[in-house]
Amino acid sequence: KQEVTQIPAALSVPEGENLVLNCSFTDSAIYNLQWFRQDPGKGLTSLLLIQSSQREQTSGRLNASLDKSSGRSTLYIAASQPGDSATYLCAVIRQSNTGKLIFGQGTTLQVKP
Amino acid sequence: NAGVTQTPKFRILKIGQSMTLQCTQDMNHNYMYWYRQDPGMGLKLIYYSVGAGITDKGEVPNGYNVSRSTTEDFPLRLELAAPSQTSVYFCASSRDRVMGYGYTFGSGTRLTVV
Numbered sequence: 001k002q003e004v005t006q007i008p009a010a011l012s013v014p015e016g017e018n019l020v021l022n023c024s025f026t027d028s029a030i031y032n033l034q035w036f037r038q039d040p041g042k043g044l045t046s047l048l049l050i051q052s053s054q055r056e057q058t059s060g061r062l063n064a065s066l067d068k069s070s071g072r073s074t075l076y077i078a079a080s081q082p083g084d085s086a087t088y089l090c091a092v093i094r095q096s097n098t099g100k101l102i103f104g105q106g107t108t109l110q111v112k113p
Numbered sequence: 114n115a116g117v118t119q120t121p122k123f124r125i126l127k128i129g130q131s132m133t134l135q136c137t138q139d140m141n142h143n144y145m146y147w148y149r150q151d152p153g154m155g156l157k158l159i160y161y162s163v164g165a166g167i168t169d170k171g172e173v174p175n176g177y178n179v180s181r182s183t184t185e186d187f188p189l190r191l192e193l194a195a196p197s198q199t200s201v202y203f204c205a206s207s208r209d210r211v212m213g214y215g216y217t218f219g220s221g222t223r224l225t226v227v
Contacts, residue, residue: 043117091156099144100161100171
């Protein structure tokens, strides 16, 4: 059974700091891994999607990496801003599933001005 | 573009009551999903649909039912509500079945069963 774990559960940093969020998964047979952002009371917004054949994806100040062999992904946020405060969720799609996402429990980030 | 619309946004139910959570998408996506999110946890899949008339169970289907009579609508029915069903419910749709591209989430329905 695929399990997805995110560490830490919560993180508080001062504005301007670079930070890394971690995601690990138990079964390396995945099609892709996605990072989502969730703001309080809102739905999820897709940030980055990494295909199983890729090693990383970048969007602005965000960089996500994928190491399938070790079952790990990281989301790197450069020069953090208070507007980055949110919960970040990673999710994988298994090769045997049809579009169904398996989520980690999320990391809640607070960036202090 | 409305995307994925969920109603209601909030609801309080008494134990044993029933209700339907509505979900509509206007992107002509074939694939639709219902997830629930408990406090401090990730989302767990309840049911999904790969097209009109086709539905299947996810990880946590007990206590729920779904139907998919049109491409646009994917309602989730709770029969005999229980406190364990207190959660935030998210509906989502996707353009692609396997690769997960174009995943769009609704803003959620916060349900409390008392």
